[in-house]
Amino acid sequence: MFETQILQRLAVLVVCHDFAVGQISSRYLLVQRPMSWFKAREFCQRHYVDLGVLSQEEQYFTLLNATATLNASFWLGLQRQSTSSDWKWVDGEELRYDDWHRRNYEGRCASLEAMLQKAKKLLARYCDESHMIVCQGPLSPQPVSVDSVGNNHVILSWNVSAFMQMTPHSYNVTTCTNTCDTLFYPYTDGCALMNINISNLSSATESFIEISALIVRPDSVTGGNVTLRSKPTALRVRTVDSGGQKNVLIVILKSLKLMSLAPPLWIVYRILKNSLFLREFKESDHDISLLELTTEDTTVDLRKTRGIG
Incomplete structure (x- = not known):
């Protein structure tokens, strides 16, 4: 001791x-x-x-x-x-x-x-x-990726080094806009990827985020525990404008509506096309019959003429 x-x-x-x-x-x-x-x-x-x-x-x-x-x-x-x-x-x-x-x-x-x-x-x-x-000491998360940004949340992720995977630890995440809020995210043993969802953010607002790794160790000098913290990794993220999201949603819904009308319109088109084809076919068949009858009649008349002579 x-x-x-x-x-x-x-x-x-x-x-x-x-x-x-x-x-x-x-x-x-x-x-x-x-x-x-x-x-x-x-x-x-x-x-x-x-x-x-x-x-x-x-x-x-x-x-x-x-x-x-x-x-x-x-x-x-x-x-x-x-x-x-x-x-x-x-x-x-x-x-x-x-x-x-x-x-x-x-x-x-x-x-x-x-x-x-x-x-x-x-x-x-x-x-x-x-x-x-x-x-x-503990390693800071590097690099941090922004996987998703909404009007009131962001989803962040980073690879957990093999070094930190062997050590029970957690992450201290401080988010600052007008004020600063700090949350703790425990690490799940064995995971090579860490994902966190930071919610309750303001729309169309830039936030400053700092992420540090924390490790608690026994302190034999004081008899209690000591917390070791890595150098923080910092990034800035801006949330999406909620009005812009609505406009995008309207465009998507209109596109889906048009896509839903496509199958019946295609069927109507095929029916009309087939009807026109049948009509053209009948008219063409009628013309051929008339032509054949006219030729036959002409031939008979010529024969009759030769017999009389």
């Missing part, structure tokens, strides 16, 4: 927004107390989310800048796979950049060597060595 209290007090915020009592908004946290890689991961999973994941190289350089003045080695959430030489982060993603200080084919756990002068500071080490830790 005493060790855990010391670790909590030694936790240093690296990237932090809106720090408040009982609530921390952060991405990466440094714990300046040496321990093995496996103990480090257990600590991060209990008090934060997991060991630090730097899946993008820009995140790697952000952490380099934050640790530039520290003369220490920090465990990362990066480990060599047992059956290959490939390195993967603890969320399952592969290492996509090459910033190794030097190649070491024996160590299976990776550290960030902050004391080195060069930019390449990744180093493979034995997992039972004791080093300080980079812990991972």
Whole structure:
């Protein structure tokens, strides 16, 4: 218990927004107390989310800048796979950049060597060595898609990273127009997609929306809980004009009405067309009969004339 209290007090915020009592908004946290890689991961999973994941190289350089003045080695959430030489982060993603200080084919756990002068500071080490830790805080939803906009509501969605799928969490959604309202949406375990419906909005009005991921963790220092919050993702959405919606609905209804009249009109057209065809056919047949009779009569008359002569 005493060790855990010391670790909590030694936790240093690296990237932090809106720090408040009982609530921390952060991405990466440094714990300046040496321990093995496996103990480090257990600590991060209990008090934060997991060991630090730097899946993008820009995140790697952000952490380099934050640790530039520290003369220490920090465990990362990066480990060599047992059956290959490939390195993967603890969320399952592969290492996509090459910033190794030097190649070491024996160590299976990776550290960030902050004391080195060069930019390449990744180093493979034995997992039972004791080093300080980079812990991972909750991830903000990225990106957020606007799936539907009505005159009084919007439907938003975003992909939940594999990292956050492994962690029970919820989302804090603040919507501001003239005033601000905040709602909480719990995450359903195992879902790769999060959908929310924000209702009771005003027609033809722009709203400012912020979405943050929240994780509640036990705080051994105070005996209560501490809430970690991700950096918020912000967007603006404008609801549809209700009058415009009515006009669109009228056009659709008129179109449907015309479509409903199409079948009977087609039948009438076919009947009229068939009637005209029959009439033309009868008139044509009558003309042929008259022509045949006239020819026959002419032939008889010629024969009679020849007999008399």
